[in-house]
Amino acid sequence: MYKLIGVSIMLSLFFIISQTVGSEANRNRDQIESKYKWNLEDLYKTNDIWRSEKGKMEKSLDKFKKFQGTLNKSADELYDCLSLLMDKDKELSRLYSYASMLSDQNTKESIPLGMKQEMDQLATKFSSATSFIDPEILTITKIQMKEFYKAKPELKIFTQFLDDIQRRREHTLDPVGEKIIANAGIMAGSPDDIYSIFSNADLPYPTLKLSDGKDAYLDAAGYSLNRASSIRDDRRKVFETFFGTLKKFERTFGTQLYAQVKKDMFYKNVRKYSSCLGRALDANNIPISVYTTLIDNAHKNLPTLYRYLKLRKRMLGLDELHYYDMYPSLVKKVNMDYNVKAAEDVIKKALSVLGDDYVQTLNIAFDNRWIDMYPTPGKRSGAYSNGSAYDIHPYILMNFNGKYDDVSTLAHELGHTMHSFYSNKNQPYVNADYPIFLAEVASITNEILLADYVLDHIKNQDKKLSLLGSQLESYRTTLFRQTMFAEFELKMHEIAENGKSLTGDALTKLYLGLLKTYYGADEGITKIEDLYGIEWAYIPHFYYNFYVFQYATSYCASSAVAEKILQDKGMKNKFIKKFLSAGNSNYAIPILKGVGVDMTTSEPFDLAIKKMNIIMDKMEIILDNK
Numbered sequence: 001m002y003k004l005i006g007v008s009i010m011l012s013l014f015f016i017i018s019q020t021v022g023s024e025a026n027r028n029r030d031q032i033e034s035k036y037k038w039n040l041e042d043l044y045k046t047n048d049i050w051r052s053e054k055g056k057m058e059k060s061l062d063k064f065k066k067f068q069g070t071l072n073k074s075a076d077e078l079y080d081c082l083s084l085l086m087d088k089d090k091e092l093s094r095l096y097s098y099a100s101m102l103s104d105q106n107t108k109e110s111i112p113l114g115m116k117q118e119m120d121q122l123a124t125k126f127s128s129a130t131s132f133i134d135p136e137i138l139t140i141t142k143i144q145m146k147e148f149y150k151a152k153p154e155l156k157i158f159t160q161f162l163d164d165i166q167r168r169r170e171h172t173l174d175p176v177g178e179k180i181i182a183n184a185g186i187m188a189g190s191p192d193d194i195y196s197i198f199s200n201a202d203l204p205y206p207t208l209k210l211s212d213g214k215d216a217y218l219d220a221a222g223y224s225l226n227r228a229s230s231i232r233d234d235r236r237k238v239f240e241t242f243f244g245t246l247k248k249f250e251r252t253f254g255t256q257l258y259a260q261v262k263k264d265m266f267y268k269n270v271r272k273y274s275s276c277l278g279r280a281l282d283a284n285n286i287p288i289s290v291y292t293t294l295i296d297n298a299h300k301n302l303p304t305l306y307r308y309l310k311l312r313k314r315m316l317g318l319d320e321l322h323y324y325d326m327y328p329s330l331v332k333k334v335n336m337d338y339n340v341k342a343a344e345d346v347i348k349k350a351l352s353v354l355g356d357d358y359v360q361t362l363n364i365a366f367d368n369r370w371i372d373m374y375p376t377p378g379k380r381s382g383a384y385s386n387g388s389a390y391d392i393h394p395y396i397l398m399n400f401n402g403k404y405d406d407v408s409t410l411a412h413e414l415g416h417t418m419h420s421f422y423s424n425k426n427q428p429y430v431n432a433d434y435p436i437f438l439a440e441v442a443s444i445t446n447e448i449l450l451a452d453y454v455l456d457h458i459k460n461q462d463k464k465l466s467l468l469g470s471q472l473e474s475y476r477t478t479l480f481r482q483t484m485f486a487e488f489e490l491k492m493h494e495i496a497e498n499g500k501s502l503t504g505d506a507l508t509k510l511y512l513g514l515l516k517t518y519y520g521a522d523e524g525i526t527k528i529e530d531l532y533g534i535e536w537a538y539i540p541h542f543y544y545n546f547y548v549f550q551y552a553t554s555y556c557a558s559s560a561v562a563e564k565i566l567q568d569k570g571m572k573n574k575f576i577k578k579f580l581s582a583g584n585s586n587y588a589i590p591i592l593k594g595v596g597v598d599m600t601t602s603e604p605f606d607l608a609i610k611k612m613n614i615i616m617d618k619m620e621i622i623l624d625n626k
């Protein structure tokens, strides 16, 4: 199944910013005007129709049987089988979308939940009915494939799909080898499972008495809440207490993370890759240079991060900046309220730089019930866009509460929706679902364009400062902090690849060194206490196999796209035709290159840094005039 993963892990990690609490829902679903509720009847008129379509789909899975063992025999068989695969995948996605969105409307209702569970079972059946396809495609030789294309030109519609499977050939073993690798899979999740049980359930987290006499329980969530305290002594103690506890288990945490690295070494070796990084990036065909360029760029631009850290010190009124001073917000949060109409209005105005066609499509989305806007009792929290009903239209789930962050989230989700809309419209189903590496580009671009527009149109200096401050904080946490994580991940793998072992102590030394470099300890910018070198033990992302760097690259690419849209008249058409409409008709890096954003060079990072400096210029002017 290719499409159902559409609402992906990456999106869900970005969701965190837009979490809303169900309790803020003060109206029932039937009290909300229908134009603010999505219309699932566009998918199926009734649950009965859904059920009968599902039954037909289930029966039709038998049709795959006759193709088994034939795919390397003739172009016709291959073409017919892939056409069937795409048809059925498309139906499955539509069935799944209906059940899951119906259930998200009210997660407490049991009928939709049951429908969703039925879909999970059907999806498993589908996977097992089609599991012979990839391995059989791998047995088709290059020469044979050329002949197939000649014999059956219609097969060319599957070129990208077939190439993406075939390029894995040199990393695929004979059937016996593959069976051993598949069997080893049972052990692969253990390091992460052990880390997550240990850190979520068993670790004895401390309780700290805060200056107001209240007790703060410092597990991961309590730590991240209390580290932002505006009372300095509290946040210092929060750091000391939380990291002091982790430090006591340094050996255990180290053994867990080393087990993860050893697992990656196993796959690198048996799959014949020259590095763990190479293996991880090959899954999405991303060149290693994209990763190393990112790290080089972060180092080259540390002076800009230092400028930010000095500004932070000034705004918090401190003599000396410590690592525990990173989280309190720079400016008091200023309330910026919007109703839905005002949100719709400001989003359309901000995104009008993308041209009439884009705005027309936004109108269709708002006027034709693609969006489920308000929180209601039992509704799933957060926000997402679901573009997997290929023949229909994308949908958006929102929990709009009238704050600027909600407007920004709506602009973000509309970015996903427009990406899906244009790709679905312009690509055959097989190429419609955009690559994961590109998943957050259209959405973050919209967030940036919205913030720029709002900044240009508000007069109130406190609001301006608050908005600029939160923009700036995004640049620090994505461009620099995530890249520092990416560098740590790379270095710990390199240590193991060079035949050395990793202990908790060694990991702490490695992490502390990076922390001191990124935060300018030797330059006297930030004081970093040695204890904070244990921070690595708190980051679950090190178990995600070289995933975090994509937060930084997405942000750079989006920043570059937004900048180019504002500067270059030709960019908006290019962006719609060559990016939003491209789906996965090519790999991620060439698609971005097609709109002038080359992730193997430093240009995108440089543009993001330029923007970061402009934000700081603006903030300093406001502060100087206060």
Ligand SMILES: [Zn+2]
Pocket: 011, 014, 412, 416, 440, 443
């Ligand atoms: Zn997103």
